[in-house]
Amino acid sequence: MSAIIQATELSRWYGIVMGLNNVSFEIEEGLTGLVGPNGAGKSTLIQIVTGQLQSSSGRLTVFGQEPWNNPALLRRIGYCPEGEAVPKDLRPLDWLKGLAFLSGLTGAAARARCEAILDRVKLPREHWNKRMAQFSKGMKQRVKLAQGLLHGPDLLVLDEPMNGLDPMGRQEVAGLLKQLTASGVSILISSHILAELEALCKNILILNWGRILASGSQKEIRGDLKNWSEELSILCDAPEKLARRLFDEGVLIGFDLDGDSGFLNIRVKDARTFYSRWTGLLLESGVKVQAIRSQSRSLKNIFDKVTT
């Protein structure tokens, strides 16, 4: 898998304030999620990738070139910033046509492309000729997405792309992003909604305090975090029976029963031997299992573990 974005000892300082501190990573093709608390350096990273900021030291390349002062490269990158960054007094069709002209399209071709893109982001036709001051957050978000896609980029950088969208809208955008990935466009999404990133992205980049804490596929990151105790939660119709059975088998070091949710939370002695017998134990105990959860596997938990 070739790397789309490569950073080598990249730093960005604002006087003594640190934006990014000596980070090195590679982002591959496909959908990558960028995660981190507020003030972690995500905006700085995005601004360097989209050529808005120059690094203080080190190097960052996108498709092998540095983005700073590189219009030819920027033609291949699309960017949707955070917030409601659309010109309020313009109409979406007008704005996109203007941007299309900047990209070299003219006349009828520009108009056709703009309309096609607006259709793709599912902005209803009746809003194409209304001023964007009247738009809801979700509609502004769609127009922003449209301008990012307009010039057919190979890399799309999105900052909180689902903000303000209702669940249907979120599904549509998620679907659109998956389609784009399938057609060869790489996408970098920065978001605080971990559940969505977990569902969408294969690869994750976790930042905090200007440093990279983890990078790679979700699977790899989970694999690397070895020093966690194996904790599981099981929802079934007879939790005491199951607990007694597991305890008798000698696989547990502790358990407790959550009265509110009905989950049986267990802590296992030896993960390896436990998992080799796991399904057998469950079936033999004779309980009807409704759910098996492991909080330690969620992206949220990884994030918490890695950022403390």
Next chain:
Amino acid sequence: MPIHDIRYQHWEGAHVGVWGRRLVIARNGLMAVLQTKGVWQLVGMCWVTGLAMSAVLFMVGQLLVADSVVVQWAGNLNPQLQMFVRLLTTWLEQHPEISVRTTQNILFHYYSMYLMPVSIFALGILVPLLITRDLASNAIIIYSSKAISRGDYLFGKFCSAFALLGITWLGPVCGAWFVGNLVAPDWRFFWHSRAAIGHSLVFVVSGMIVLSVLAMGMSSVSTKEKSTPAFWYMWWIFGGVITPIAAHTQPWLRHLSFNYDLNQIAMAIFRPADDIKIAQDNIPLLGDMLRNIKPETMAALGTPAFKGAIVALAVMGLLSTLIIRRRVKPE
């Protein structure tokens, strides 16, 4: 029990009535402006002028007493002056109704008018803190979700402005009247000066109501804290510039200035022309001096553009109200 429960606690106390909540809003607005730099100094200055006014009233009061302090001072300066003062004093003593009533009326007319621009200036400092700031930070929606109505909110804001004018305008005027008559030679001064204080109260309170409404309107015009006071002062200055110019060309244009309109209302209430005529006819020496006033000036003093002023202020008030209604909404 050794370990105390410091988690969320419920509250079952008695609620304060709606007037209490209105008062809270008013207090909040007043405190905000009093915390601004320079405002306390401005307020202090107004009260100092009140003291000065009391001193003047004392001096005038002394003129009505034979061999008073004033006569002695005049004697120290110049024997001829002392003669003049003694003559005046004797006459005035014999006609307290005219002398006290007329002089205090004229003095309070002047004093109320003197404090008006100071108050307008102070109101300009309050304007951005009144409603502008709330509009800028979307506070209206927070207010709307509390146990108050839009009317309560606006009433509270009105009271903030009214209270500020109270401490820069009404307070010093009433204080000057009270202290000035307290140091007068006779208790009857309080009675004889009832016209002065009555006119002052009517004028100042109406002026306060009008200016508060206009300030609220101006405050709602924009969400920028620098723009609204700028508009307020610009309107005031514009009024000051246009009044003398329009006097010669289109007299009705003068009504665009709220300062001019309030001036006219003051003249209609205090009726300085009548006082001057009484002085001209009755008071020796001083009356002669006053006869030198030009007839045009007398005519102007005698016919204030009262109706025009009322109409103009009503229109401005209505406009303010419309602006406030449009801008101050929970959306």
Next chain:
Amino acid sequence: MRADTSLPLIIETKGLTKVYGQQRALDAVDLKVAPGSIGLLGPNGAGKSTFMKCLLQLQPITSGSACLLGREVGTEGREIRKRVGYTPEQDCHIPGMVGCEYVTYCAQLCGLPFQAARQRAHEMLDFVGMGQERYRKIDTYSTGMKQRMKLAQAIVHDPQIVFLDEPTNGLDPKGQAQILELVHSLWKTYGITVVVSSHLLHDVDRICEQIIIIARGRVLVHDTLENLKARKRGAAEVVVGERHAELQAACTRQQWVSELLPNGHIKVEHKEDSLNPLLNLLHELKIAPLEIIPSPNALEETFVQALEISHANT
């Protein structure tokens, strides 16, 4: 937990209608809501926010009636709002004050006397986890602090019901978890009804017991989350460490539809009412499941389905 037996229904609307010009934002909505933790869902511009605004009297009702806490919203607005809290979605606060002054002021606006207001303001700031920041001006606060402040001013007067509009907006994952925990505890531990309006179904799933879906000005769904999930039983997301392809092939042989998701999980529609048949399959294949999440997108699917049905009916 405070049980208020005199108020069986916390929200009751009859024929609630709101018309904006040509558009019927709310169309004769009839709802009876008991106290609890309620998730209010709906597409943008479809009546969800209008519904909340009408209850809070931020918008006047066109026709019909709405009762909040047993009182008519149109006539007793001020009285009702003594016991109602609201955290708006947008950035808003009353300017020119430090944190604790602001919350005290908000309490006073709801009718608390000054001493009680000041005391409760600090208690609520403790509750939402604000430390020394409470003595700084609100304009200097970060997003997380502003959200916590919004919550503090909404509960300082001890409301019986709190409306929260997108409470986790703009917060990072830690902040989101903290706010959700606080909101969850309001109902679970202290008996304050919460109505959470959010597009983030995961949040709603976590903390809400009742779900109301409003779309096209009508109530499409009003049920408990448990019932909704029960209807969606029969699908599960399986997390395994290896041999994904084998598992999928086995599912196909069982005639269960399976899908490999981007995060490496496998979604299986087994159509059974417990996981045991699936466990059997895994046991036969000798694959150990790390997690099996039942009805993973129950809420989302309910939402989409409800909208599709409503679309088909119009």
